[in-house]
Amino acid sequence: MHEIEQFFSRYVAERTKRDRAYWEYHSSLRPQFFTTVPQDDPGKEWIAKREAESIIKLELGADRAEVRTSGEGMGLKRYILSRLADGWRIERVECACPFCNESGGIAVGERKSCKFCKGSGWRKGSD
Ligand SMILES: [Zn+2]
Numbered sequence: 001m002h003e004i005e006q007f008f009s010r011y012v013a014e015r016t017k018r019d020r021a022y023w024e025y026h027s028s029l030r031p032q033f034f035t036t037v038p039q040d041d042p043g044k045e046w047i048a049k050r051e052a053e054s055i056i057k058l059e060l061g062a063d064r065a066e067v068r069t070s071g072e073g074m075g076l077k078r079y080i081l082s083r084l085a086d087g088w089r090i091e092r093v094e095c096a097c098p099f100c101n102e103s104g105g106i107a108v109g110e111r112k113s114c115k116f117c118k119g120s121g122w123r124k125g126s127d
Helices: 003-033 042-051
Strands: 055-060 064-069 077-084 087-096 122-124
Touching: 003 042, 003 055, 003 064, 003 077, 003 087
Parallel strands: none
Antiparallel strands: 055 064, 064 077, 077 087, 087 122
Protein backbone atom coordinates (compact mmCIF):
# COMPACT_ATOMS: atom_id res chain seq x y z
CA MET A 1 0.00 0.00 0.00
CA HIS A 2 1.41 3.40 -1.00
CA GLU A 3 2.08 5.88 1.81
CA ILE A 4 -0.65 8.18 0.45
CA GLU A 5 -3.17 5.34 0.59
CA GLN A 6 -2.14 4.73 4.21
CA PHE A 7 -2.45 8.47 4.92
CA PHE A 8 -5.91 8.60 3.36
CA SER A 9 -7.07 5.50 5.26
CA ARG A 10 -5.92 7.08 8.52
CA TYR A 11 -7.66 10.31 7.58
CA VAL A 12 -10.97 8.58 6.84
CA ALA A 13 -10.75 6.57 10.07
CA GLU A 14 -10.16 9.72 12.14
CA ARG A 15 -12.84 11.62 10.24
CA THR A 16 -15.28 8.79 10.96
CA LYS A 17 -14.56 9.07 14.69
CA ARG A 18 -15.31 12.79 14.48
CA ASP A 19 -18.47 12.12 12.42
CA ARG A 20 -19.74 9.63 15.03
CA ALA A 21 -19.03 12.04 17.90
CA TYR A 22 -20.70 14.87 16.00
CA TRP A 23 -23.78 12.77 15.24
CA GLU A 24 -24.05 11.50 18.79
CA TYR A 25 -24.01 15.09 20.06
CA HIS A 26 -26.47 16.23 17.38
CA SER A 27 -28.85 13.37 18.27
CA SER A 28 -28.62 14.16 21.97
CA LEU A 29 -29.92 17.67 21.33
CA ARG A 30 -32.90 16.59 19.26
CA PRO A 31 -35.34 15.75 22.10
CA GLN A 32 -34.74 19.18 23.66
CA PHE A 33 -35.45 21.18 20.53
CA PHE A 34 -37.67 19.15 18.18
CA THR A 35 -41.14 17.73 18.59
CA THR A 36 -40.16 14.42 16.99
CA VAL A 37 -37.17 12.12 17.12
CA PRO A 38 -36.62 10.01 13.97
CA GLN A 39 -37.18 6.28 14.49
CA ASP A 40 -34.43 5.45 12.03
CA ASP A 41 -31.07 7.00 12.64
CA PRO A 42 -30.24 8.99 9.47
CA GLY A 43 -26.73 9.51 10.81
CA LYS A 44 -25.85 5.85 10.32
CA GLU A 45 -26.29 6.08 6.55
CA TRP A 46 -24.44 9.39 6.38
CA ILE A 47 -21.51 8.03 8.37
CA ALA A 48 -21.42 4.77 6.38
CA LYS A 49 -21.22 6.67 3.06
CA ARG A 50 -18.41 8.86 4.31
CA GLU A 51 -16.56 5.92 5.81
CA ALA A 52 -16.77 4.02 2.48
CA GLU A 53 -15.04 6.81 0.52
CA SER A 54 -12.11 5.22 -1.28
CA ILE A 55 -9.34 6.19 -3.68
CA ILE A 56 -10.10 5.55 -7.35
CA LYS A 57 -7.10 7.37 -8.83
CA LEU A 58 -3.77 8.58 -7.52
CA GLU A 59 -1.47 10.96 -9.39
CA LEU A 60 1.81 11.36 -7.63
CA GLY A 61 4.37 14.13 -8.05
CA ALA A 62 7.53 14.75 -6.05
CA ASP A 63 5.92 16.86 -3.33
CA ARG A 64 2.33 17.02 -4.46
CA ALA A 65 -0.35 14.49 -5.20
CA GLU A 66 -3.88 14.41 -6.45
CA VAL A 67 -6.18 11.80 -5.00
CA ARG A 68 -9.53 11.19 -6.60
CA THR A 69 -12.08 9.35 -4.58
CA SER A 70 -15.45 7.74 -4.92
CA GLY A 71 -16.87 10.66 -2.97
CA GLU A 72 -19.50 10.01 -0.38
CA GLY A 73 -22.42 8.94 -2.47
CA MET A 74 -22.84 12.47 -3.80
CA GLY A 75 -20.28 12.61 -6.61
CA LEU A 76 -16.55 12.39 -7.03
CA LYS A 77 -14.11 14.28 -4.84
CA ARG A 78 -10.47 15.12 -5.23
CA TYR A 79 -7.89 15.97 -2.64
CA ILE A 80 -4.79 17.96 -3.43
CA LEU A 81 -2.01 16.87 -1.10
CA SER A 82 1.34 18.45 -0.30
CA ARG A 83 4.31 16.66 1.19
CA LEU A 84 5.62 18.42 4.29
CA ALA A 85 8.77 17.52 6.22
CA ASP A 86 6.83 15.08 8.42
CA GLY A 87 4.47 13.63 5.86
CA TRP A 88 1.52 14.37 3.60
CA ARG A 89 -1.19 16.92 4.31
CA ILE A 90 -4.42 17.83 2.56
CA GLU A 91 -4.10 21.22 0.92
CA ARG A 92 -7.64 21.41 -0.39
CA VAL A 93 -10.71 19.33 -1.13
CA GLU A 94 -12.85 19.71 -4.24
CA CYS A 95 -16.06 18.15 -5.49
CA ALA A 96 -16.82 17.31 -9.10
CA CYS A 97 -18.97 20.08 -10.53
CA PRO A 98 -22.55 18.79 -10.64
CA PHE A 99 -23.51 21.27 -13.36
CA CYS A 100 -21.04 20.12 -16.04
CA ASN A 101 -20.36 16.68 -14.60
CA GLU A 102 -16.63 17.35 -14.22
CA SER A 103 -16.20 18.24 -17.90
CA GLY A 104 -15.76 21.97 -17.30
CA GLY A 105 -17.63 22.76 -20.46
CA ILE A 106 -21.17 23.85 -20.95
CA ALA A 107 -21.64 25.97 -24.04
CA VAL A 108 -24.22 28.65 -23.35
CA GLY A 109 -24.30 31.44 -25.91
CA GLU A 110 -20.86 32.99 -26.15
CA ARG A 111 -19.60 31.17 -23.09
CA LYS A 112 -17.71 27.95 -23.71
CA SER A 113 -17.00 26.91 -20.17
CA CYS A 114 -19.15 26.08 -17.18
CA LYS A 115 -19.91 29.22 -15.16
CA PHE A 116 -20.19 27.28 -11.91
CA CYS A 117 -16.65 25.87 -11.93
CA LYS A 118 -15.11 28.35 -14.39
CA GLY A 119 -14.24 25.48 -16.70
CA SER A 120 -12.17 23.47 -14.23
CA GLY A 121 -14.80 20.78 -13.65
CA TRP A 122 -14.24 21.09 -9.87
CA ARG A 123 -15.68 23.21 -7.09
CA LYS A 124 -14.53 23.92 -3.56
CA GLY A 125 -15.48 21.03 -1.33
CA SER A 126 -15.33 20.29 2.35
CA ASP A 127 -13.78 17.50 4.30
ZN1 LIG B 1 -18.82 22.96 -14.00
